[in-house]
Amino acid sequence: MSATGQIFVLSGPPGAGKSTVGAMVRQNLPDLAYSVSFTTRAPRPGERDGVDYHFVDRQAFIQRLERGDILEHVEIFGNMYGTSAQVIDQTIGQGVDLFLDTDVNGGKALRGHYPQGVFIFIVPPSRAELERRLRQRGTETEDNIRLRLARVGYELAAAQDYTHLVINDDLNKAAAQVEAIITTDRLRTERQLTRIKREWGL
């Protein structure tokens, strides 16, 4: 029986709805911690440092990598993204559940470290709708949209390695489904017993 918190990883192609659905789920499940990644990407309008990402320059990112502060990382679209090792250790070490948004490489690395984790893949209903949503998001140049569209197949090929698959057709439905997956995992007997024993001092 594990006394640690669980990890919930959300992956999917760019434009699938990871950020949007992730934010809705976290709002409804406030006791779920969020792993704020490091990135060398520039903030988008509305994104906040330390909340959406820790925005750092390449040199600072590499320093962190060399110090072992980053558990897993990837370079996508010319930018680096990485998960804080400290956040993972401290959060789940304290028995708190942790939500992460990573690409499929991050998913694979985390599956290696935490094989009992919950790995959720999210896809939009169609490629055309994904393209429409990426454009409508209004955050990317045409070149960046093309880069993101070129990655869709690569991300989709890894969907089979995830424990759950959610189709993001209707936003509220998709968020409710991700929430249901998390809640169901939390209701597993071994996780409930761990919690009960801790609370009852058993």
Ligand SMILES: Nc1nc2c(ncn2[C@@H]2O[C@H](COP(=O)(O)OP(=O)(O)O)[C@@H](O)[C@H]2O)c(=O)[nH]1
């Ligand atoms: N492996 C890994 N991927 C990450 C991390 N943080 C973000 N990503 C992924 O990096 C990719 C690009 O993210 P972002 O620039 O926010 O763009 P978007 O996919 O267009 O919303 C997405 O697939 C994220 O899931 C991380 O810490 N590790």
Ligand SMILES: Nc1ncnc2c1ncn2[C@@H]1O[C@H](COP(=O)(O)OP(=O)(O)O)[C@@H](O)[C@H]1O
């Ligand atoms: N079910 C949905 N219906 C319509 N638009 C959506 C839906 N889910 C997400 N979006 C929109 O699609 C765009 C891409 O979603 P986003 O959460 O940024 O994706 P990701 O983080 O996976 O790249 C955003 O503008 C978001 O508001």
